[in-house]
Amino acid sequence: MKLYFSPGASSLPAHIALREAGLAFEAETVDLGSKKTASGADFFAINPKGYVPALLLDDGEVLTEGPAILQYLADRAPALDLAPAAGTRERYRLVEWLNFLATEVHKSYSPLFNAKASEDWKNFARAAIDRRLTLVAQTLERSPYLLGEQYSVADAYLFTILGWSKWVNVDLAKWPVLETYAARIAARPAVVTTLAAEKAAREQTKKG
Numbered sequence: 001m002k003l004y005f006s007p008g009a010s011s012l013p014a015h016i017a018l019r020e021a022g023l024a025f026e027a028e029t030v031d032l033g034s035k036k037t038a039s040g041a042d043f044f045a046i047n048p049k050g051y052v053p054a055l056l057l058d059d060g061e062v063l064t065e066g067p068a069i070l071q072y073l074a075d076r077a078p079a080l081d082l083a084p085a086a087g088t089r090e091r092y093r094l095v096e097w098l099n100f101l102a103t104e105v106h107k108s109y110s111p112l113f114n115a116k117a118s119e120d121w122k123n124f125a126r127a128a129i130d131r132r133l134t135l136v137a138q139t140l141e142r143s144p145y146l147l148g149e150q151y152s153v154a155d156a157y158l159f160t161i162l163g164w165s166k167w168v169n170v171d172l173a174k175w176p177v178l179e180t181y182a183a184r185i186a187a188r189p190a191v192v193t194t195l196a197a198e199k200a201a202r203e204q205t206k207k208g
């Protein structure tokens, strides 16, 4: 398997999941501006959508969309419970969270990173983030992880999004439970290793 990623971007949950699951993989960075991979390949030829994450499978197929990739990876290591078993009620709760994170939270951050987005759009997005994170915080007041007592790939996704907050002045201090939660996820060995690998990749990109 090979993950196409960009340091700190929405490919980070998949990168974390690969390490949490203990799967063998390669990884290659993508310059999202030029749409070139580190080895100079045209990223559009790999993923016509032009965005990360993209996961090249061993049979040559490419899987895209974070929520699909996260479930695929979790299902490769079923004993680790990174996702509830397919067909169970809990699995639909996972899908519910992944979809909520992707469409309601992640995509509310996107305009804040976009220099061309209007102030009105950004204010609208900030208000949405405030409402969504308040809801997420209410869940995490009741349990350590989104699905309750069990860490799942949805937590890797939420952790990634929360990490963007500092770049776009979303102050998490309003929700102390989210700060505690992010610190808990950051301490997981697979997360520590992944963040170190992404930092090294970012520095390599700067040099190159």
Ligand SMILES: N[C@@H](CCC(=O)N[C@@H](CS)C(=O)NCC(=O)O)C(=O)O
Binding pocket: 009, 010, 011, 032, 050, 051, 052, 053, 064, 065, 066, 067, 102
């Ligand atoms: N729907 C995609 C969205 C992924 C996404 O937003 N990727 C961003 C990085 S955070 C990206 O690669 N943007 C570059 C672009 O769209 O040109 C998913 O859920 O995986």
